[in-house]
Amino acid sequence: MTTMISMLFLQHYWWMIISLLAGLLVFLMFVQGGQTMIYSLPETDIKRRMIINALGRKWEFTFTTLVTFGGAFFASFPLFYASSFGGAYWVWIAILFSFIIQAVAYEFRSKPNNVFGQKTFDIFLFLNGSLGPFLIGVAVSTFFTGAMFRLNQMNQVQWATSWYGLEALLSLRNLSLGLAVLLLARINGLLYLINTLEDEALLARSFKSVIVNSIPFLVFFLFYVISLLVSDGFSVNPANGAVSMEEFKYLHNFLAMPVVLVLFLGGVVGVLYGIGISVLKKNIQGIWYSGAGTVLTVFSLFLIAGFNNTSFYPSVADLQSSLTIMNASSSHFTLKTMMFVSFIIPLVFAYIWFAWKAINNKPITEQEMTTDEHLY
Amino acid sequence: MIDNIDLSLVDWSRAQFALTAIYHWLFVPLTLGLSFILAIMESIYVRTGNEEWKRITRFWMTLFGINFAIGVATGIILEFEFGTNWSNYSWFVGDIFGAPLAVEGILAFFLESTFVAVMFFGWNKVNKKFHLISTWMVAVGANLSALWILVANAWMQHPVGMVFNPDTARNEMISFWAVLFNQVAVDKFLHTIFSSFLLASMFVLSISAWYLIRRREVKLAKMSILVAGVFGLLASLAAAYSGDESARTIAKVQPVKFASMEALYEGKTNAGLIAFGVLKNSDRKIGDKNEKEFAIKIEIPGLLSVLTAGDKDAYVPGIKDHLYGNQQMGIVSTAEKMENGKHARDVLMSYKKAKLENDTAQISSIKGIFNAKDYNEKYFRYFGYASVNKPEEVVPDVSGAFYSFHLMVMLGFLFILIFAVALFLLHQGTLTEKRWFLWAAFLAIPLPYIASELGWILTEVGRQPWIIQDMMTVSKAVSQIKAGTVITTFILFAILFTGLLISEVSIMVKQIKTGPKH
Numbered sequence: 026m027t028t029m030i031s032m033l034f035l036q037h038y039w040w041m042i043i044s045l046l047a048g049l050l051v052f053l054m055f056v057q058g059g060q061t062m063i064y065s066l067p068e069t070d071i072k073r074r075m076i077i078n079a080l081g082r083k084w085e086f087t088f089t090t091l092v093t094f095g096g097a098f099f100a101s102f103p104l105f106y107a108s109s110f111g112g113a114y115w116v117w118i119a120i121l122f123s124f125i126i127q128a129v130a131y132e133f134r135s136k137p138n139n140v141f142g143q144k145t146f147d148i149f150l151f152l153n154g155s156l157g158p159f160l161i162g163v164a165v166s167t168f169f170t171g172a173m174f175r176l177n178q179m180n181q182v183q184w185a186t187s188w189y190g191l192e193a194l195l196s197l198r199n200l201s202l203g204l205a206v207l208l209l210a211r212i213n214g215l216l217y218l219i220n221t222l223e224d225e226a227l228l229a230r231s232f233k234s235v236i237v238n239s240i241p242f243l244v245f246f247l248f249y250v251i252s253l254l255v256s257d258g259f260s261v262n263p264a265n266g267a268v269s270m271e272e273f274k275y276l277h278n279f280l281a282m283p284v285v286l287v288l289f290l291g292g293v294v295g296v297l298y299g300i301g302i303s304v305l306k307k308n309i310q311g312i313w314y315s316g317a318g319t320v321l322t323v324f325s326l327f328l329i330a331g332f333n334n335t336s337f338y339p340s341v342a343d344l345q346s347s348l349t350i351m352n353a354s355s356s357h358f359t360l361k362t363m364m365f366v367s368f369i370i371p372l373v374f375a376y377i378w379f380a381w382k383a384i385n386n387k388p389i390t391e392q393e394m395t396t397d398e399h400l401y
Numbered sequence: 402m403i404d405n406i407d408l409s410l411v412d413w414s415r416a417q418f419a420l421t422a423i424y425h426w427l428f429v430p431l432t433l434g435l436s437f438i439l440a441i442m443e444s445i446y447v448r449t450g451n452e453e454w455k456r457i458t459r460f461w462m463t464l465f466g467i468n469f470a471i472g473v474a475t476g477i478i479l480e481f482e483f484g485t486n487w488s489n490y491s492w493f494v495g496d497i498f499g500a501p502l503a504v505e506g507i508l509a510f511f512l513e514s515t516f517v518a519v520m521f522f523g524w525n526k527v528n529k530k531f532h533l534i535s536t537w538m539v540a541v542g543a544n545l546s547a548l549w550i551l552v553a554n555a556w557m558q559h560p561v562g563m564v565f566n567p568d569t570a571r572n573e574m575i576s577f578w579a580v581l582f583n584q585v586a587v588d589k590f591l592h593t594i595f596s597s598f599l600l601a602s603m604f605v606l607s608i609s610a611w612y613l614i615r616r617r618e619v620k621l622a623k624m625s626i627l628v629a630g631v632f633g634l635l636a637s638l639a640a641a642y643s644g645d646e647s648a649r650t651i652a653k654v655q656p657v658k659f660a661s662m663e664a665l666y667e668g669k670t671n672a673g674l675i676a677f678g679v680l681k682n683s684d685r686k687i688g689d690k691n692e693k694e695f696a697i698k699i700e701i702p703g704l705l706s707v708l709t710a711g712d713k714d715a716y717v718p719g720i721k722d723h724l725y726g727n728q729q730m731g732i733v734s735t736a737e738k739m740e741n742g743k744h745a746r747d748v749l750m751s752y753k754k755a756k757l758e759n760d761t762a763q764i765s766s767i768k769g770i771f772n773a774k775d776y777n778e779k780y781f782r783y784f785g786y787a788s789v790n791k792p793e794e795v796v797p798d799v800s801g802a803f804y805s806f807h808l809m810v811m812l813g814f815l816f817i818l819i820f821a822v823a824l825f826l827l828h829q830g831t832l833t834e835k836r837w838f839l840w841a842a843f844l845a846i847p848l849p850y851i852a853s854e855l856g857w858i859l860t861e862v863g864r865q866p867w868i869i870q871d872m873m874t875v876s877k878a879v880s881q882i883k884a885g886t887v888i889t890t891f892i893l894f895a896i897l898f899t900g901l902l903i904s905e906v907s908i909m910v911k912q913i914k915t916g917p918k919h
Contacts, residue, residue, distance in 0.1 A: 082522055085514035088473065093506030095480055100503035103495020103571075110481060111488020111880035118890055121481055122897070128474035129901055132466055138911035140904040178753050179570045181489050183881050355496040356566070356573035366504050373511045380515045380535070383527050399466070399521045 035360035036350040037332065039101035042367055044327030046094040047165070048320035051206060053087040054161070055217045055312070056080050058210030060127070060154030063147060066218075066234060072227055074135070074394050074401070077150070079221045080214070081131040081401040082384055086377070088128060100363055104353035105338050108182040112174045113164065113190025120160045127153035131401045154214075155207065162206030164190075166199040168330045169253055169275065171341035185342035198252050201245045208242035209296070213319060216303055216312035223388035232307060239300050254279075259339035261349050268336050268347040278329040285328045292321030410884040411876045414486045417891045419861070421478050423854060424898040428472030428905075430853050433547055433594055434601020434636070435465045436540035439520075440533075441628055447533045457621050458536075459524070460917035461605065464909060466521060471905050475898065486887065490868055490878035497563050497574045498553050505549035513542030547597075548590050555586035557869050558860070559654040565781060567752050567771055572872075585654060588647035589860075595640035596856065599816055600849035602633025606823055607846035608913055610839040618916050619833065626827055634820035641813055645708070652709045652717075655870060657795060658863035660720045661802040663705060664693050668719035668727065674704035678807065680800055687724065688793030693800060720799070724792050735792035738871075741779060742786030748776075785872040797865045805855040805862070812852040819845055 059080040067073040099106040110117050126149035133139045134146035173185040173192060186192050193199045215231045215238065222228065258274020261267070271277070279286040295318020303311035331337035336347035354360060394400065439462055446454035480502060484491050491498075519527060519535035527535070556562075562579030563572040574580060606629045609622035652659040664680060665672065666687075678698035682691040703713035710717075718732055726734025748770055755763035770776050789795060819842060826832040832839070864870060868878040 082518050085473070085517060088477070089506065089510045089514040092477055092480060092510055093503070095477075095484075096499065096502035096504075096506040098499075099480075099484070099491065099495055100499030103499050104492055106484045106495055106499070107488040107492035110484025111486070111491065111882070114485055114880070114882050114886060114890075117481060117485055121478055122893070124477055125474040125897065125901075128477075129470050129904070132470035133904055133908060136467065136908040136912070137915075138907045140907045141900070178757070180492050181881070182492075187883065189882060189886060355499065358577075359496045359500055359574045362574070362577045363500055363503060366507060369507060373507060377511065377515050380519050383531070384518055384522055386526060399463075399524075 030361055030364075032354075032357045032360075033351070035357060035364060036354045038364055039097075039354065039360055040331040040337070040350045041328070042370075043094070043097055043101065044324045044331070045320075046090060046097055047327050048323035050087070050090045050094050050161075051158075051209070051323045052213065052316045052319040053083070053090050054158045054206070054210040055213035055316070056084050056087045057127075057154040057157045057214070058207070058212065059214030059218060060150040061207075061211055062214060062234065063150060063154075066215075066230055067227065068230075071391055071394055072224065073147075075222055075224060075227070075389055075391060076218060077131070077134070077147075078394065078401050079218055079389050083217075084127065084131055088124065091124065097363075101355055101360060102348070102350065102353045103355060104176075104180060105348050107180075108174050108176065108348060108353075109164075109172065109338060112182050112184035113167070113172060113193070114184075115188070116160055116164050116190035116193060120157060120164070123153040123156040123160070127157070135401055154210075158207040158210040159203040162203035163193050163199045165206075166196070166202035166249075167193050168327075168337055168339075169256075169258070170196055170198050171259070171339040171347075173342045174340050174346060175343040176340075176346040198249060198256075201249045201252075205242060205245040205249055208238050208245065209319060211238045212242060212296075212300060213312065213315055216299060216315050219303060220309045220312045221385060221389055223390045228309075232303060235300060235303050235311075239304070259336035259344075259347055261334040261336055261347075261351070263334050263351075266349070266352060268339065268344045268349075270344075274335065275329050278333045278335060281333050282328065285325045285332070288321050288328075289325035292318045292323075292325060294318065295321060410882070410887060411879050413884055413887040413891055414879050415875060417486060417887055417894060418479075418482055420891065420894055420898065421475060421482060422857065422861070424902065425472065425475035425479055426854060426857055427850060427902065428468050428475065429547070430593075430597035430600040430849075431468045431604055432465070432472050432543050433597035434599070434632075435461060435468070435604065436536075436543050437598060438601055438605060438628060438632060439465060440537045440540045441632065442625075443533050443536050445628075447529050453620060453624065456917055456919075457624055460621065461625070462520070463912055464608075467905060467908050467912065469517065471901055474901070478894070486880050487868070487878045488880040490873065493571045493873060493878070494556075494560075494869060495571070497556060497560075497572060497580060500574065500577070501549040501553040501556075501580070505546050509542050509546035509549060511542075512538055513546060516542065544594055547594060551590045551593055552581055552583070552586045554860070555583050555589045556580055557867075558589075558864060559583055559585040559650075560869050560872055565771070565784070567749055567768070568756075570749070570753075584650050585647075588643060588650050592640060592643040592647050592856075595636045595643055596813075596849070596853055598636035599633055599640050600853055602629040602636060602820065603816065603845060603849045605629035606633060606820070607843050610842035611913070612916070613833050614836065614839045614843060616833075621917060623827065623832070626823055626832070630820055630824040630827060634817065634824060637813065637816040637820055641817065644810070644813065649709060655864065656718055657720060657723045658797060658802065659709075660718065660723065661797050661799045661863060662806040662859065663717075664695070664799055664803045665705075665717065665719040666692055666721055668716060668722040668730070670706060670714050670716050671703045672705040672709075672717040673700035673702045674708065675700055675807065677811070678803070680803060687720070687796060688791055690793065690796075693803070720796055724796065735786070735789070735795050738783040738786040739789050739792065742783040742789070745776075745780040745784045746787035748780070783871060785867060785869065785874055785877075788874045788877050789866070794866050797863050802859055802863045805859040809852045809855040809859065812848050812855075815845075816849065816852075 063073055063076055067076055130146040130149040134143050175183050175185060212235055215235045219228055219231045254276040257270045257272055260269055260271035260274050296315050299311040299315025299318060302308040331350050336349050338348040340346040439458055442454055442458040446458055516535040516538035520539050523532050561583050562576035563574050566573045605625050609625040612618040612622040663675060676699045679696045680693040681696040683694035685692040705717055706713045706715040716730055718730060722732050724735050726732055748767060752767040822838060826835055826838060866874045868875045
């Protein structure tokens with residue numbers, strides 16, 4: 026029976042998994058978003074410590090999702106892994122750098138004799154929080170705006186500029202998605218803290234900060250979505266794999282896949298609802314609506330990048346080098362084998378949920394910051 | 402093909418990967434081993450209800466946490482460096498190599514990262530049994546992640562379970578089980594985890610010995626030595642056994658690496674095992690490099706033949722057999738492999754040309770060649786040799802391979818002795834009086850780290866010039882970026898990793914001096 030699973034189905038299946046992981050990653054970057062507020066939100070050191078400890082209990086989820094996202098991309102679409110990572114070198118290295126300093130910052134910041142001092146590790150957290158989501162947003166935006174690479178007949182990549190990916194920062198559209206992702210991470214970070222901390226003053230400041238971050242987020246997000254819908258996109262001829270520009274390609278994709286459009290709209294409504302009930306009703310459950318909305322929004326954006334005969338990693342240096350889920354994928358055997366492995370993902374979700382609830386069953390208090398033995 | 406590859410780019414890319422791997426491996430073995438030691442200690446606590454075991458577990462858990470974070474941080478770089486610095490390789494083998502990395506993420510990392518949060522923060526939030534299960538899950542998750550990355554690395558040493566697809570110009574997996582149960586993968590996984598258990602046991606033993614020297618935390622130290630001594634002795638014996646198995650497999654699948662490990666230039670029957678040796682340059686040359694010969698050696702006659710083939714009269718091929726061929730023993734010369742590899746490359750290029758010109762007759766004809774058994778066994782298996790310029794290039798650094806192997810083995814036997822003596826003295830009740838031993842055990846703390854790093858140096862340097870044995874050289878695998886770019890990131894990584902290492906050691910020392918909470 027398994028031999029009957031078509032290559033095209035597997036390629037679409039794996040693009041969906043990648044899209045789902047991307048959605049989860051952007052949601053889990055609430056940790057990074059929260060890290061950008063360790064200076065502005067708390068009024069005292071003990072409250073900063075509460076915030077850092079609330080975020081620190083979740084940093085590994087984001088980190089692991091990033092690693093799995095990379096591994097899954099490598100396994101399912103290795104030509105993307107080779108082309109983007111091997112070409113847009115500086116962008117990816119900067120992202121990785123920001124994640125190295127995050128991992129140690131939590132564990133080292135409050136430990137005696139850490140050599141560099143708590144302030145340094147807090148700066149590391151701030152840098153990771155700011156650079157990580159922003160640069161990931163910029164990198165993902167190139168899925169729609171294109172990147173500067175060429176592939177030779179052996180599928181070896183050569184980057185067309187000596188900026189190795191940094192040229193993506195010169196695009197207003199890329200910058201706007203980077204900023205939208207960063208601001209969304211900050212909003213989700215605030216909503217997570219509202220849900221996790223038991224401190225009236227911090228909660229009041231967090232509710233206020235949600236409004237302050239939501240306004241620019243909506244500006245950048247709407248700018249990006251509108252520009253996406255009205256821009257030309259990278260269309261693939263399914264008969265011969267030739268790539269050409271198509272007017273309103275991404276709008277066409279939404280219209281051709283109404284389910285994806287519904288998911289996208291549902292996601293946006295979820296984010297807005299999460300923000301709305303927090304701001305208007307002071308409800309602490311906003312993170313779940315906003316989080317689910319984030320996952321759906323990113324998931325659907327990835328689907329319109331890769332489905333419906335679209336190049337998910339277009340080349341603006343050589344259009345025919347553009348990557349599609351058809352030409353960049355692993356073999357039928359690997360995709361099929363990996364599909365069976367992916368069936369375990371619901372079990373992974375189940376135990377993550379169970380463990381998450383077990384740790385978050387009580388809100389974090391100021392008192393806990395003085396009595397618990399394992400603190401950041 | 403991309404030709405005119407900048408050699409400094411290859412060297413710096415290798416240096417950056419080596420730097421990351423060496424730093425990463427300073428932290429990972431402790432995580433692999435200490436996670437099981439914690440699980441054992443906590444199991445004793447849950448079973449006996451003795452609060453002292455809980456205190457001991459929490460103390461070692463603090464040190465585990467400090468080490469864990471930096472291991473994770475350096476690990477993410479390794480995964481992505483396959484793409485950033487070895488993009489041609491990533492495409493060529495992504496179909497096979499990517500799969501274990503993805504499985505690692507889905508099956509192992511989530512298990513580890515989910516339950517590590519419960520392990521650290523759950524003492525007062527979840528019940529005893531759930532906490533204990535979480536600690537075991539961390540150990541299982543950490544070691545499972547080691548399995549998958551080692552499967553990937555083993556495939557680079559001995560590629561199996563794949564076919565070459567000329568249309569995509571890459572290897573594609575045809576048997577997941579062949580990749581998973583690759584003999585090199587089995588050996589490598591067992592040897593790596595046993596040596597990591599050993600390293601963690603020595604870590605616990607050494608620090609406990611320091612407490613006994615200072616006459617502090619005597620109860621904690623003795624109880625810790627009991628667990629670490631038993632675990633360490635079993636692990637060091639298992640590491641010796643799995644290491645021996647691993648060497649046998651290397652002799653079969655990477656014979657030039659094996660001959661280099663033994664500095665064996667001329668093949669022979671009744672070959673002796675070098676128990677100890679010091680190399681010097683000889684007057685003889687291979688290419689433009691001097692051969693090595695022994696200035697001093699202690700040799701056990703016939704043992705190398707016995708260990709590799711179970712018979713002292715068995716012929717053990719030397720480096721020159723593989724370089725120049727040995728018809729009598731059926732060994733093909735490197736020059737012939739180069740010719741055959743070039744033929745395989747020419748066939749591929751003809752196929753690419755035919756595809757470009759849409760010459761269907763030619764495409765069909767060449768496809769037939771690709772599927773022929775004779776072509777694959779005689780020519781394509783040497784595809785990588787098309788990139789070799791001179792036969793001598795396939796010989797790795799003999800001194801590096803010899804010393805890293807022999808020093809690792811000598812240290813391995815020393816560890817067995819240390820654990821055995823520790824347990825004996827503990828059993829006799831004289832451990833605290835034998836200060837010479839306590840000092841020796843304390844000072845031994847860096848030795849398993851050295852042995853462990855030497856193991857990786859042997860594995861990776863011994864495989865040169867290949868990134869995938871016989872199939873792809875490192876120079877063909879590298880990303881086409883400017884060498885200056887890689888030099889810059891190398892320097893940045895070196896500064897960052899060194900700074901973090903200094904910080905980690907400083908924190909660790911302070912925590913050890915402070916001791917457990919009372």
